[in-house]
Amino acid sequence: MKSALRILxxxxxxxxxxxxxxxxxTALRQLGHTVEVFEAPEFHDAFCALKNQRISVERLSALENxxxxxxxQTILAKVESFAPDLVLAQAQAPxxxxxxxxLRRDKVPTAMWFVEDFRVFPYWKAFxxxxxxxxxxxxxxxxxxxxxxxxxxxxxxxxxxxxxxHAPMDLSDVxxxxxxxxxxxxxxxxxxxxxxFRQLTSLDFRIWGNDWPADPVxxxxxxxxxERITPEEAVKIFNATKVNLNxxxxxxxxxxxxxxxxxxxxxxxxxxxxxxQLVDKRSLLPGLFSDREVAVFENMPGMLEAIQHYLxxxxxxxxxxxxxxxxxxxxHTYVHRMxxxxxxxxxxxxxxxxxxxxxxxxxxxxxxxxxxxxxxRELLKVLNLPESVSFEDLVWxxxxxxxxxxxxxxxxxxxxxxxxxxxxxx
Numbered sequence: 001m002k003s004a005l006r007i008l009x010x011x012x013x014x015x016x017x018x019x020x021x022x023x024x025x026t027a028l029r030q031l032g033h034t035v036e037v038f039e040a041p042e043f044h045d046a047f048c049a050l051k052n053q054r055i056s057v058e059r060l061s062a063l064e065n066x067x068x069x070x071x072x073q074t075i076l077a078k079v080e081s082f083a084p085d086l087v088l089a090q091a092q093a094p095x096x097x098x099x100x101x102x103l104r105r106d107k108v109p110t111a112m113w114f115v116e117d118f119r120v121f122p123y124w125k126a127f128x129x130x131x132x133x134x135x136x137x138x139x140x141x142x143x144x145x146x147x148x149x150x151x152x153x154x155x156x157x158x159x160x161x162x163x164x165x166h167a168p169m170d171l172s173d174v175x176x177x178x179x180x181x182x183x184x185x186x187x188x189x190x191x192x193x194x195x196x197f198r199q200l201t202s203l204d205f206r207i208w209g210n211d212w213p214a215d216p217v218x219x220x221x222x223x224x225x226x227e228r229i230t231p232e233e234a235v236k237i238f239n240a241t242k243v244n245l246n247x248x249x250x251x252x253x254x255x256x257x258x259x260x261x262x263x264x265x266x267x268x269x270x271x272x273x274x275x276x277q278l279v280d281k282r283s284l285l286p287g288l289f290s291d292r293e294v295a296v297f298e299n300m301p302g303m304l305e306a307i308q309h310y311l312x313x314x315x316x317x318x319x320x321x322x323x324x325x326x327x328x329x330x331x332h333t334y335v336h337r338m339x340x341x342x343x344x345x346x347x348x349x350x351x352x353x354x355x356x357x358x359x360x361x362x363x364x365x366x367x368x369x370x371x372x373x374x375x376x377r378e379l380l381k382v383l384n385l386p387e388s389v390s391f392e393d394l395v396w397x398x399x400x401x402x403x404x405x406x407x408x409x410x411x412x413x414x415x416x417x418x419x420x421x422x423x424x425x426x
Contacts, residue, residue, distance in 0.1 A: 002342075002346070002352070003352050003388065004032050004033050004034065004385065004386050004388065004389050004390075004393065005033045005034070005084075005085040005086060005342070005351070005352050006033070006034045006036075006082065006083065006084045006085045006086075006393060006396075007028055007033050007034070007035050007036070007084055007085065007086045007087075007088055008035075008036050008037075008038060008075075008078060008079060008082055008084040008086070008087045008088070009021060009024060009025050009028070009035055009036070009037050009038065009088050009089075009090075010038040010040065010075055010087060010088065010089040010090070010093040010094075010095060011037060011038060011039060011040045011041060011090060011093065012040055012041075012090055012091065012092040012093050012094070013040045013041060013043060013044045013047060013071075013092070013094060014041060014044050014092075015091070015092055016115070016265070017090040017091040017092060017113075017115050017116070018041060018090070019231060019265075020090055020113070020115050020159070020265065021037075021090040023160070023162045023165075023334045024088065024090070024113070024334055024337075024338060025037055026162060026334065027162070027333070027334035027335045027337070027338040028088075028338050029384055030335055030384060031335060031338060031339060031342075032384060032385055032386045032389070034385070034389070034393040034396055034397055036078070036082045036084070036396070036400075038074075038075055038078055040071065040093065040094050043067075043071050043094070046067070047064070047067055047068075050063050050064055050067065068094050068096060069096055069098070071094040072094060072095055072096040072098065072099035073099070075087075075094070075095060075099060076099055076102060076103070079103065079106075079108060082396075084108065085109065085351065085352055086109050086110070086111060086342075086345065086351060087103060087108060087109070087110045087111070088110075088111050088112075088113070088341075089110070089111070089112045089113075089131075090112070090113055090115065091112070091113070091114050091115050091116045091121070092116075092123075093112070095110075095127075097126065097127060097130055100127070100130035100131065101130060104130070104132070109132045109133075109345065109349055109351055110130075110131045110132050110133070111131060111132060111133035111134070111135065111341065111345060112127070112128075112131045112133070112134055112135065113135045113157060113337075113341070114128075114134065114135065114136050114137070115137055115159060115265075116137075117138070117260075117262060118136070118138060118142045118145070120251060124146075125149065128146055128149055128151045129149045129150045129151045131151070132153060132345070132348075132349050133153045133155065133341070133344065133345050133348065133349065134146060134151050134153060134154050134155070135154075135155040135156075135157035135341055135344075136154065136155070136156060136157065137156075137157065137158055137159060137262045137263070138156075138261050138262045138284070139156055139261070139284065142154075143156075153344075153345075153348045153349065155340070155341065155344045157337055157340060157341060158262075158263055158268075158284065158288060158332075158337075159263065159264065159265040159267075159268055159337075160265075160268050160328075160332050160333055160334045160336065160337045161265075161268040161269045161271065161272035161328050161332060161333060161334070162272070162333065162334055163272045163325075163328060163329055163333055165231070165235070166235060166238075166268075166269045166270075166272035166273050167235070167272065167273060167274075168239060168273060168274045168275075168325070169235060169236065169239040169273075171236060171239055171240055175236055175240065176240050178236075178240075179233070179236045179237045179239075179240040179241075180240035180241060180242075181204050181205060181206040181240070181241055181242070182203055182204035182205070182241075182242050182243065182311055183200060183203050183204065183205045183206075183241070183242070183243045183244075183245055183307060183311075184205070184206045184207075184208065184237055184240075184241040184243075184244055184245065185197065185205075185206075185207050185208070185209075185244075185245045185246075185247065186208040186209050186229060186234055186237055186238075186244075186266070187208075187209045187247075187249070187266065188209055188210065188211040188212070188249065189209070189211050189212030189213060190249040190250055190251065191250065191251060191252060191253035192247070192249065192250040192252060192253055192254075192255070192256045192257070192258060193247055193249065193256070194212075194213070194215060194218065194253065195253045195254065195256045196247055196256035196257070196300060196303070197218060197221070198215075198217050198218065199300065199304065200221070200245075200304075200307075201217060201218070201220065201221060203307070205221050206221055206223050206241075207221045207222050207223060208223045208224070208229050208233075208234075208237055209228075209229060210226055210227060210228050210229075212225065212226075234269070235269075235273060238269065238270050238273040238275035239273055239275055241275065241276075242276065242310075242311060242314070242317065243276060243277075243278055243307055243310050243311060243317070244270050244275050244276060244277040244278070245277075245278055245303075245307075246264070246266050246267055246270060246277045246278065246279040246280070247279075247280050247303075248260055248262075248264055248279075248280055248282065249264075255299070255300075256300055257280045257281070257297070257298065257299050257300060257302075257303065258280075259280070259281055259282075259283075259298070260282060260283070261282060261283045261284050262282065262284060263282050263284055263285055263288055267279055267285070267288075267289070267294070268328060268332050270324075271289065271293065271294065271321075271324035271325055271327065271328045271332070272324075272325055272328040272329075272332075272333075273325070274321045274322055274324065274325040275321055276295070276310065276317035276318070276320060276321045277294055277295070277321075277324075278294075278295045278296075278297060278303065278306050278307065278310065279294050279295070279296055279297075280296070280297055280298070280303070281296050281297065281298045288331075288332065289324060289327060290327075292320065292323055293320055293323045293324040293327050294320065294324055295310060295320065364376055364380075364389065364390075364391045364394045364412075365377065365387055375408050376408070376412075379394075379408060379409070380394070383397045383398070383401075385397060391416070392416075394412065395412060395413065395416045398412060398413060399413070
């Protein structure tokens, strides 16, 4: 049986990978690991305040670097306090090279899940080799480029969904009117999407999302222009739409259908909601979904033809969407991804291989009376922890809970304080 781990999950200050990081935390806890989260977004307002000081670009850059160094030092302090078996970071996490070098020197394993396009966001070149494991959503030539930098522990780890959150919904009539349409798109206004969607204005078409430039042609289709859509609202949009259009982003306007490689998170989230989607062809898509699960188009004429075809075939849409959700449940959840990441780290860097003696670390159940053992076992179930968890990890999990403590939890925390004062000092 694989041992439970202590994992520090370092979130980015902001951005799309922030949501991914929160799903990772949930999945790791579902797998029975003790997870502490470094809430980098709490530093975001202070970071943004630097830009409002009307100072030179050179001075601003230096101050931003100094600020990020302070955040990195805070992460190191968190590591000292929590003593994790692994520090996991998402793309754009505020971990400096100096901090990563310190963690390697102190033999604290690190992993990053780089959930961005390596061609568009090249900052990976400065950081990739300093992580012990580097997981990515693309394959070659990215693999070869990483190995040229000296990063040998590269894992292809596509994105995923949280099926408990990204799920089918019975919407009220009000929500169906508010969020529904024949065709919808949710995402940012990249140049290729601006060009493509001008051909859809004659349809019942809605565009949701921020970062869309002013465009008189698309303005009638824009919903709450400039507002960020919450994940909860996104699920309602997916469920209320007949044809969810999923056109991957490109920084180039032409061609509108770029034919890239990686598969975006929306593909998995739509599928997990059992929401029908029409997605542009991606080279890595066939290994994740079949054309019996998601409908694929290769160019603009193909997209327009597919929209008309599926709008008149609700039964076909429903069948494909149900197959797509079944595929997510079987292969594409964040639990699957986190399990794969940890298995890879165990294989490549010996993650969690600490000699605790032939019997392993003591269980909190050892030596307890039967009635108390039953109560602790029930608490472990509530906390989603295995019975093999250490007493220290059980106490940590209790301290992370919100709300009033029950008698058992209070007793365990009291016992922990007693052990600190009278046992460990002997």
